[in-house]
Amino acid sequence: MTDMSLLIVDDDEPLRLRLARAMEKRGYVVQTAESVAIGIQMARAKPPAYAVVDLKLGDGNGLDVVTAIRQVRQDARVVMLTGYGNIATAVAAVKAGAADYLPKPADADDVDRALRVGNAAHPAPPDEPMSAERVRWEHIQRVFELCDRNVSETARRLKMHRRTLQRILAKRSPQ
Structure with missing residues (x-):
């Protein structure tokens, strides 16, 4: 084009x-x-x-x-x-x-x-894909936002203990 x-x-x-x-x-x-x-x-x-x-x-x-x-x-x-x-x-x-x-x-x-990338071609995989820890953290953050930042509701939906979730949320995002 x-x-x-x-x-x-x-x-x-x-x-x-x-x-x-x-x-x-x-x-x-x-x-x-x-x-x-x-x-x-x-x-x-x-x-x-x-x-x-x-x-x-x-x-x-x-x-x-x-x-x-x-x-x-x-x-x-x-x-x-x-x-x-x-x-x-x-x-x-x-x-x-x-x-x-x-x-x-x-x-x-x-x-x-x-x-x-051409329509017939598949894009190459990323040079530096997100780590598994980062993907997990992103998912938790997304669910937390969808639950209007309600820790108890987020913990229930993720099937994890509320205190564990609070510790994860208090940490910085992994790379």
Whole structure:
């Protein structure tokens, strides 16, 4: 593709702006949106060749943006970016038309690589994948946030002792 238009849809403003600057340095012509509604509106007004869409946005689900992009531009390469990674959402993203699915935090190199990989090719595994401890910590944090930061409810859902969970939450994230 010679068209390097890129739409970034993410409600995390610092991440969105940092990723936009990094992708502009890599040659993309970037537009940003902070919500599903604005993302769909921008995709319909000027269909992008590439898109990076967060799964969970303040006003809805990023899969709606992916579907809208696919309706106006079949050849668009869309990457789903999310902090709520699991198999079910990855499958839903691919069914909606996303070409790849990256967990947060993903750096600009990972995003660029996922966008530029050919449709028939599979992306290479990451050079430095998250450690098992980091994956566990991310999962615990995600469930904790989904339970509105309620330690007792989180411990119940994770089937772990409340004091054990409190000790894990008090520690810094593993690398």
